[in-house]
Amino acid sequence: MDILPQVLVNGLIAGSLYALVALGFNLAYGATKFFNLAHGALSVVGGYTALAVLRDLGWGLGWAIVIGILMSAGIGWLLDKFIYLPLRKRKASNMVLLVASLGAFTAIQAIIAILFTSQFQTLLAGESKIIDLFGYAVVTGVQLSAFVTVAVVGLGLYLILKFTRFGKAVRAVSDDGEVARIVGIQTDKIVGTVFLIASGLAGLAGILIGFDTGLEPTMGMSLLLKGVIASIVGGIGNVYCGIAGAFLLGIIENLGVWQFSGEWKDAIAFGLLIIFLLFRPKGIFKN
Amino acid sequence: MEYLIHIAILAVIYGILGIGLNLVVGFTGLLSVTHAAFFGIGAYATGILLTNHIADFWGSLGLGMLIAAVLALIIGLVLSRFRDDYYALASFGFNTIVFALFLNLQDITRGPLGIPGIPRPEILGYSFGENFSFLILALIFLAAVYFFSKWLTESSFGRVLKAVREDERAAQVFGYNTFYFKLAIFSTAAALAAIAGSLFASYITFIDPSTFTLHESMFILAVIIFGGLASLRGSIVGAVALILLPEILRFVGFPAEIAAQMRQVVYGLVLVLLMLYRPRGFFGEYKF
Amino acid sequence: MDNKKIIWGIIAIIAIVLFWQFGNKKIEPIGTIKIGAVMPLSGSRADAGEQGRQGLMIAKEEINKDSSRAYKIELLFEDSKYEPQAAVAGLKKLIDVDSVKYVIGAYGSSETLAIAPIAEQQRVILITPASQSDAITKAGDYIFRLMHNTAQEAPFIGPFITDRMKSNELHFIGIKTEVTPSYIKNITPVLERANKKVGLIEEFDTKASDFRTQLIKIKSKNPTDIFIIAQPAQVGLILKQANDLDMYKNVQYYSLGTEGSEIVTVGGKLVDGLIYTFSYDAFGSEKQVVDFHQKFLKIYNREPDGTAANAYDALYLLSDCFEKVGNEVDNVKSCLYETKNRVGASGIFSIDENGDAQKNLIIKTIRDGKFVKYE
Numbered sequence: 001m002d003i004l005p006q007v008l009v010n011g012l013i014a015g016s017l018y019a020l021v022a023l024g025f026n027l028a029y030g031a032t033k034f035f036n037l038a039h040g041a042l043s044v045v046g047g048y049t050a051l052a053v054l055r056d057l058g059w060g061l062g063w064a065i066v067i068g069i070l071m072s073a074g075i076g077w078l079l080d081k082f083i084y085l086p087l088r089k090r091k092a093s094n095m096v097l098l099v100a101s102l103g104a105f106t107a108i109q110a111i112i113a114i115l116f117t118s119q120f121q122t123l124l125a126g127e128s129k130i131i132d133l134f135g136y137a138v139v140t141g142v143q144l145s146a147f148v149t150v151a152v153v154g155l156g157l158y159l160i161l162k163f164t165r166f167g168k169a170v171r172a173v174s175d176d177g178e179v180a181r182i183v184g185i186q187t188d189k190i191v192g193t194v195f196l197i198a199s200g201l202a203g204l205a206g207i208l209i210g211f212d213t214g215l216e217p218t219m220g221m222s223l224l225l226k227g228v229i230a231s232i233v234g235g236i237g238n239v240y241c242g243i244a245g246a247f248l249l250g251i252i253e254n255l256g257v258w259q260f261s262g263e264w265k266d267a268i269a270f271g272l273l274i275i276f277l278l279f280r281p282k283g284i285f286k287n
Numbered sequence: 288m289e290y291l292i293h294i295a296i297l298a299v300i301y302g303i304l305g306i307g308l309n310l311v312v313g314f315t316g317l318l319s320v321t322h323a324a325f326f327g328i329g330a331y332a333t334g335i336l337l338t339n340h341i342a343d344f345w346g347s348l349g350l351g352m353l354i355a356a357v358l359a360l361i362i363g364l365v366l367s368r369f370r371d372d373y374y375a376l377a378s379f380g381f382n383t384i385v386f387a388l389f390l391n392l393q394d395i396t397r398g399p400l401g402i403p404g405i406p407r408p409e410i411l412g413y414s415f416g417e418n419f420s421f422l423i424l425a426l427i428f429l430a431a432v433y434f435f436s437k438w439l440t441e442s443s444f445g446r447v448l449k450a451v452r453e454d455e456r457a458a459q460v461f462g463y464n465t466f467y468f469k470l471a472i473f474s475t476a477a478a479l480a481a482i483a484g485s486l487f488a489s490y491i492t493f494i495d496p497s498t499f500t501l502h503e504s505m506f507i508l509a510v511i512i513f514g515g516l517a518s519l520r521g522s523i524v525g526a527v528a529l530i531l532l533p534e535i536l537r538f539v540g541f542p543a544e545i546a547a548q549m550r551q552v553v554y555g556l557v558l559v560l561l562m563l564y565r566p567r568g569f570f571g572e573y574k575f
Numbered sequence: 576m577d578n579k580k581i582i583w584g585i586i587a588i589i590a591i592v593l594f595w596q597f598g599n600k601k602i603e604p605i606g607t608i609k610i611g612a613v614m615p616l617s618g619s620r621a622d623a624g625e626q627g628r629q630g631l632m633i634a635k636e637e638i639n640k641d642s643s644r645a646y647k648i649e650l651l652f653e654d655s656k657y658e659p660q661a662a663v664a665g666l667k668k669l670i671d672v673d674s675v676k677y678v679i680g681a682y683g684s685s686e687t688l689a690i691a692p693i694a695e696q697q698r699v700i701l702i703t704p705a706s707q708s709d710a711i712t713k714a715g716d717y718i719f720r721l722m723h724n725t726a727q728e729a730p731f732i733g734p735f736i737t738d739r740m741k742s743n744e745l746h747f748i749g750i751k752t753e754v755t756p757s758y759i760k761n762i763t764p765v766l767e768r769a770n771k772k773v774g775l776i777e778e779f780d781t782k783a784s785d786f787r788t789q790l791i792k793i794k795s796k797n798p799t800d801i802f803i804i805a806q807p808a809q810v811g812l813i814l815k816q817a818n819d820l821d822m823y824k825n826v827q828y829y830s831l832g833t834e835g836s837e838i839v840t841v842g843g844k845l846v847d848g849l850i851y852t853f854s855y856d857a858f859g860s861e862k863q864v865v866d867f868h869q870k871f872l873k874i875y876n877r878e879p880d881g882t883a884a885n886a887y888d889a890l891y892l893l894s895d896c897f898e899k900v901g902n903e904v905d906n907v908k909s910c911l912y913e914t915k916n917r918v919g920a921s922g923i924f925s926i927d928e929n930g931d932a933q934k935n936l937i938i939k940t941i942r943d944g945k946f947v948k949y950e
Contacts, residue, residue, distance in 0.1 A: 003794075003795050006791045006820075007788060010788060010791075051382065083563065086563060087562065092566070094371055094372040095575040096566055099508070100558065100559050100562035100563070101557025102505060102555075102558060103562065106554055106557050106558070108555075110548040110555065111552055114548045118618050118619050119620075119621060120808035120837060121812075122840075122841050125840060125843035128815070128818070128819050130819060132821070148625045157372070175432070212810075213812060216784075224346035230524070232343060257788045258788050258792070262392050263387070263390065263780030265385035265780075266382060266393065267383060267384045267388075270379070270381075270383045270384055274365065274380045274381075275379075275571070276367060276375055277376070285326055288669040293668075382756065390780070391780075393751075393752075398752060399752055400688065400753065401689060403689045403692045404692030404693075492663070492693055493661070509813070545617075547617065547654075561883075
């Protein structure tokens, strides 16, 4: 029975990573109301950019993280400006945006594979710092950082959205883009900035995963879907409920692997998604 | 020459897949991204039954279509509760679940090992071992699927499908049970995909779960978007175009490692550009 | 006496001229034979495929420069991407379009098993320099394998493990395919003979990269000896995550015989000390092994692995048979089966009646990131 604490801790760690992805995804969804599948690819961009900085430029950890985040934020912003915004202006349907984001995802993932090869690579080869949690469980330095990061980012976002003018504008756009525009809010610019932040968060998640396990060009889809599931389970559109959903997903997944075998992980996650979509599409919390 | 025959056979198989998916996406307006699952069912039915000598190609074809159709009814039932992008998302889920089944029910499918040594079809002692004769067989199937679909979409049944696509509420007001129509076309398309699957398994002689992933479903979607939604002719054109594209890349001289990834880049760009500038595709008459 | 010297001198000169003309005879090349190679040149095991390609290139250069050989070799490469489907497509192209009758490949067992039935049916000789699955033994008459068979490992490494085990349970963490239960089945009798037993068997799927849950389950049993059956990158990850979970220091890790460079690039220093069985020792002492090792190191600036050495040997086997029996598939096939006690770049081996190579197995370990013999 002493395994349970470690399994739960593992679940929370996985949840932290999913939460970062879900935060960004939810933020963007709230402002634009479509499923941006390219979100997953931005995590891959972030992780691999960090790899390039560390390995090819030889710069330090701090630079790797900062440049990785900036790169993914930038590319996300560009995707909005040149693809999503024009489509929104034409009143394209959600399905068109979804397919366009699919195209972007495919292209970005393939470009990464060309630049970095498809081999599994890690940002941290070898030993990590181990931290003992009062004898109940063990985590690494990276994992603890991931958890702390989510807390900090979550808090930061909360403060921004609640108290700054920008935040108020974002909430206005999320509630009703048309009305916001009429009232004088520069919707397009706000949405662009939202994508910037959301994509940066996705990149950060990718970097942390790169340190925790490693990077593969194809990891974006799986990550994105976890983020989507977390968002829906938590409550789509509500930024913080996504965090709760992410932790729930992480814990359920790890409990599932503990009791059953690992190879059904993705199927279990999707099963959860479908169940929620059927019976509780607004998420676990009644808004 | 042999090479062209190989390309042609693949184009025909994906043409069949495209036509089937177009019935659901282009004609009925349901963004289904799980077609590869039914493709896989047909392929595995043929693979398993032929290598274990339980049935011949034609028997496995029939069984594959049946299983695909039944599975589609179940999946379709659940999917019918969703709209638009949620429908697409849920269909992702089903593709993933079916893929997990292919991968993990190793007693039946041999999982990641795949099923090697699948024989070619035989009829009255004649074996379609020659690639050219297989191409003829595949073309016959394509023609059958094409004319069947043409008849279906031009019939009154087809008109209801288009009505559902344009305005489901209105169709319901007119007394049509749209639920049954959507389910029926989804199931039919699945059976057509299974035909492609059986052909594929027998041609390549080896199948494994890696062919029947979400990626594959997305590729088939790209084929019909490119060729044109709600255009049967377009599905075939799209299949030919998207199968030829990587081969052209190979000849242009991209090194092997890069060529495969470049193909993905091109597909991705094609999708983005199509959505931006011609969402109905080449011959399409509908854009979502 | 001067006459005698002159006569001997003339005889000597005539002898030298005659010898030079006919002894060192330059044979007109009868032709060039196309040999296909199906290797993962891209994808997740591109490094291994590249090793194979490099080994083949060295052999090809040497063979084509050798003027005593009547046949030249042309190599046609197809990328299998470590995907069975791509391997099948590659082989089909080689057979249908390029009319190739001899193919060296593939790398992964899943790739090789996918293409073997096609080669067998089309009567094309297929020699794999790397695949280790037991199923390849019976894959066909035209199918040959120069790597050792995983089934041979258990009886070899079993006693080594039982002598060193610090407790009486050997736990397994393995990939969920038939390799794992097959390995365990082979090693169980060896363990039991020494009054040891198999502990927990934790499995994960082929694409897994997070093994923590499986590891913690094993951790709860206070393990001292753990056996890993996984892809190279996964081996590195498992050791890394085991260290993260604080179950590294007092545990001896063993693994299935695999030497992918990803083990080291992913696991770093943590993989030093891993013990496994293998059939190739780059630092072996036979002249052919040393020569190949030096040459490879000089041209490519890194150590060759088993795949490279076996691929080199495979091409030479084919070339030697061409010289002996000509370019006729069934004759070459019989010639290959006659290979006994051959000393190649990979060591000494013979080919048995199933087309498998009987090789010397050795216990190896990783020291400072290099794959070396265990001393």
